[in-house]
Amino acid sequence: MTSEAELSGWGRWPRYRCRVESLGVDRTGLGKAASIARGLGRSYGDSAINQQRTLTSDRLNRFISFDPDTGMLVLEAGVSIGDIIATFLPRGYFLPVTPGTKFVTVGGMIASDVHGKNHHGAGSFGDHLEWFDLLCADGNERRCSAGENSALFKATIGGMGLTGHILRAGFKLMPVETGWIEEETIPARSLEHAIELMEQNLDRTYSVAWIDCVARGDSLGRSLVYLGEHAALADLAAKQRADRYASKARRGKRVPLDFPNWALNAYSVRAFNELYYRTGLRKAGKALVGWDSYFYPLDAITEWNRIYGSRGFVQYQCALPLEQSTKGLFGLLEEITASGLGSFLAVLKRLGPQSQGGPERLLSFPLEGYTLALDFPRSDKSLALMDRLDQITLKYHGRVYLAKDSRMSQQTFEAMYGEQVDAFRRARRETGASDAFQSMQSGRLGI
Amino acid sequence: MTLATGKPVLLLGAGSDIAMAIAHVLAGQGHAIQLAGRDPDRLKADAEDLKIRHQVAVSTHRFDVLEPETFVSFFDGLDEVPHAVISAVGLMGDQDASSGDVDQLKLVIDSNFTGPALALEFAAKKLSGLDADTAIVGISSVAGDRGRKKNYVYGSAKAGFTQYLSGLRQKYHGTRLHVMTVKPGFVKTAMTEGMDLPGPLTTEPAAFAKNVVAALQAKKHVYYDLRWRALMGVIKAVPEPIFARLKF
Ligand SMILES: Cc1cc2nc3c(=O)[nH]c(=O)nc-3n(C[C@H](O)[C@H](O)[C@H](O)COP(=O)(O)OP(=O)(O)OC[C@H]3O[C@@H](n4cnc5c(N)ncnc54)[C@H](O)[C@@H]3O)c2cc1C
Numbered sequence A: 001m002t003s004e005a006e007l008s009g010w011g012r013w014p015r016y017r018c019r020v021e022s023l024g025v026d027r028t029g030l031g032k033a034a035s036i037a038r039g040l041g042r043s044y045g046d047s048a049i050n051q052q053r054t055l056t057s058d059r060l061n062r063f064i065s066f067d068p069d070t071g072m073l074v075l076e077a078g079v080s081i082g083d084i085i086a087t088f089l090p091r092g093y094f095l096p097v098t099p100g101t102k103f104v105t106v107g108g109m110i111a112s113d114v115h116g117k118n119h120h121g122a123g124s125f126g127d128h129l130e131w132f133d134l135l136c137a138d139g140n141e142r143r144c145s146a147g148e149n150s151a152l153f154k155a156t157i158g159g160m161g162l163t164g165h166i167l168r169a170g171f172k173l174m175p176v177e178t179g180w181i182e183e184e185t186i187p188a189r190s191l192e193h194a195i196e197l198m199e200q201n202l203d204r205t206y207s208v209a210w211i212d213c214v215a216r217g218d219s220l221g222r223s224l225v226y227l228g229e230h231a232a233l234a235d236l237a238a239k240q241r242a243d244r245y246a247s248k249a250r251r252g253k254r255v256p257l258d259f260p261n262w263a264l265n266a267y268s269v270r271a272f273n274e275l276y277y278r279t280g281l282r283k284a285g286k287a288l289v290g291w292d293s294y295f296y297p298l299d300a301i302t303e304w305n306r307i308y309g310s311r312g313f314v315q316y317q318c319a320l321p322l323e324q325s326t327k328g329l330f331g332l333l334e335e336i337t338a339s340g341l342g343s344f345l346a347v348l349k350r351l352g353p354q355s356q357g358g359p360e361r362l363l364s365f366p367l368e369g370y371t372l373a374l375d376f377p378r379s380d381k382s383l384a385l386m387d388r389l390d391q392i393t394l395k396y397h398g399r400v401y402l403a404k405d406s407r408m409s410q411q412t413f414e415a416m417y418g419e420q421v422d423a424f425r426r427a428r429r430e431t432g433a434s435d436a437f438q439s440m441q442s443g444r445l446g447i
Numbered sequence B: 001m002t003l004a005t006g007k008p009v010l011l012l013g014a015g016s017d018i019a020m021a022i023a024h025v026l027a028g029q030g031h032a033i034q035l036a037g038r039d040p041d042r043l044k045a046d047a048e049d050l051k052i053r054h055q056v057a058v059s060t061h062r063f064d065v066l067e068p069e070t071f072v073s074f075f076d077g078l079d080e081v082p083h084a085v086i087s088a089v090g091l092m093g094d095q096d097a098s099s100g101d102v103d104q105l106k107l108v109i110d111s112n113f114t115g116p117a118l119a120l121e122f123a124a125k126k127l128s129g130l131d132a133d134t135a136i137v138g139i140s141s142v143a144g145d146r147g148r149k150k151n152y153v154y155g156s157a158k159a160g161f162t163q164y165l166s167g168l169r170q171k172y173h174g175t176r177l178h179v180m181t182v183k184p185g186f187v188k189t190a191m192t193e194g195m196d197l198p199g200p201l202t203t204e205p206a207a208f209a210k211n212v213v214a215a216l217q218a219k220k221h222v223y224y225d226l227r228w229r230a231l232m233g234v235i236k237a238v239p240e241p242i243f244a245r246l247k248f
């Protein structure tokens, strides 16, 4: 039943030795020893870690029902979106919202209320969720939806596993004609240009920009903006038609071992950014791309997180409100380029309003504006830089994404999430969740 | 060998992680699946999952390997005669309890040897009557290769089962019924949960199942992972006076 393992998030720092059990098996002990649920460990930090009791959802991996007429899918919370796509894309369905990796569970997607490249038009995963069953501190399961146990519904979406264990969920898949995406790449000379392009293209289904975060001066924030639409059958040439759902698996490459810590340095990062931008300029224009390379480019390299070496890495992702976005992003990018700690790539994304059909949520990350995400190898210098980035984010009324956080202070967290924190704590106290569900992250942030 | 397209495959002890993983591979190839176990209600969720993922027919059936008197009606009661029958039934038992008590001993022997042997004997008779390529697969264990202090009741039962399958294979040689023995080493399942297994010698059920099905299609007589074959080769070669003193 129980085993021991060293666990970390995707950033491989921090790491802890933990007792690990299967989720949903022993319900009697829920109130006695605090536990936290864990999906595929694709959150970057310490949110799915509890040293005494981490409960993995790997045995909750079954589909329960599917209605092809409505697209309504019911499943256990440990099913991954890779499995969902493998099963349903060949039948003409895709996820309404997907993060940038297919190795995440539905439970993890609810707990982080994940967003995708279509957030500006489609909202986050919580906007598409009809219901879930939550195993609560008292050992009872509760069906939660907009109409039933709605307070728990709101708190759990984006609640980082801290209200209970999600066992099952129901949501609708979206019909698609093909597995191909019509991608348009537009180079942007500067940050302002990138923002201008994103604002002009709010009617497009998918949009995202990859920023060269080494370029300085007038080129600060130069980027490649990617727009995307699901291709219709009629848009496909004969070659793609023969593989309508782009299902010929890409062969994954594996990073065979930890890179030495010095492999990633200012020079290799600069060269990479330059190369990436130059290649993008050449590829500018339209192209048909398979779903796997479009949505999950990094999945092609299994365990790419080992590139950062044994010290691990940290992803900094924050969101800034629309009116403050340009100023805030400038502030962040200037601080980053000045530090010389450039990252491989920074991702910029336009977010829509927080609720787009779903309920008002308490700790959910998205807010209308822009979100910036970038990776730093962990070091004292990069941790200090991120503390400075926190101050800039705060100054512009932004917030950091809990799914990526491994280092924020309680004070910063409280300042960023404001009154929502108290509301969330109250919801936890009322259901006995404060004692029953705890992670290293909830301890660090005093949630 | 190739089983006729879409034809059903029956799994005995279907609740086992190994059996279920094999069911997924075969359902993925389009075969209908018959799941049989002591508690068919517990198989319902897996049956639905198999149906949704692979769009094949899946049925569940009650089957207890300790009730041989029910075997005839069990096989006659299936909607369609399966083209392959795979037994994953097994019980590790507690070595100390089963070596000191005749009922416990019988339970382990019957669960691993006499029960599955008789069930597959019946199945073989039924399948060989079909005008088609058919298969019997028995999951035994490397534990049957040499008796060890730690688990020789289980081990000797598996040894008996392995030999039984070998005889059954000869009996049907030259017919369209193929008999394959599977000898797993360590597979990460409910049976081995909590055990400290050596990584390089341990397989995930999904990967193991793929290999078993590939071996069946290549008409192998025994599926035995190469590393385990090598290791057990060495263990079997140790002379008895030395083996008796070993502690593992
Ligand atoms: C390459 C990459 C790209 C990414 N891109 C995006 C992106 O574009 N947008 C985005 O929003 N996120 C993105 N993420 C983050 C990722 O989507 C989230 O961290 C997600 O929560 C991970 O899911 P998981 O199953 O791995 O959960 P874990 O990392 O295991 O857990 C994350 C949180 O969910 C909770 N949890 C997990 N399962 C359950 C359950 N059954 N019940 C209750 N709580 C549960 C855990 O307690 C924890 O708090 C990305 C991550 C990676 C590695």
Ligand SMILES: NC(=O)c1ccc[n+]([C@@H]2O[C@H](COP(=O)([O-])OP(=O)(O)OC[C@H]3O[C@@H](n4cnc5c(N)ncnc54)[C@H](OP(=O)(O)O)[C@@H]3O)[C@@H](O)[C@H]2O)c1
Binding pocket: B012, B013, B014, B015, B016, B017, B018, B019, B037, B038, B039, B063, B064, B065, B066, B087, B088, B089, B090, B091, B092, B111, B139, B140, B141, B142, B143, B183, B184, B185, B186, B187, B188, B189, B190, B191, B192
């Ligand atoms: N895992 C390994 O490392 C390993 C190694 C060597 C050999 N094996 C063999 O592989 C096979 C599958 O094992 P596993 O690892 O998947 O473990 P498992 O889950 O314990 O599988 C054993 C199966 O046998 C069934 N069973 C036990 N007694 C039964 C009875 N009286 N009637 C009907 N079914 C009965 C169990 O059914 P219930 O679900 O109803 O209990 C279960 O489905 C077993 O034969 C085992 O000996 C496994």
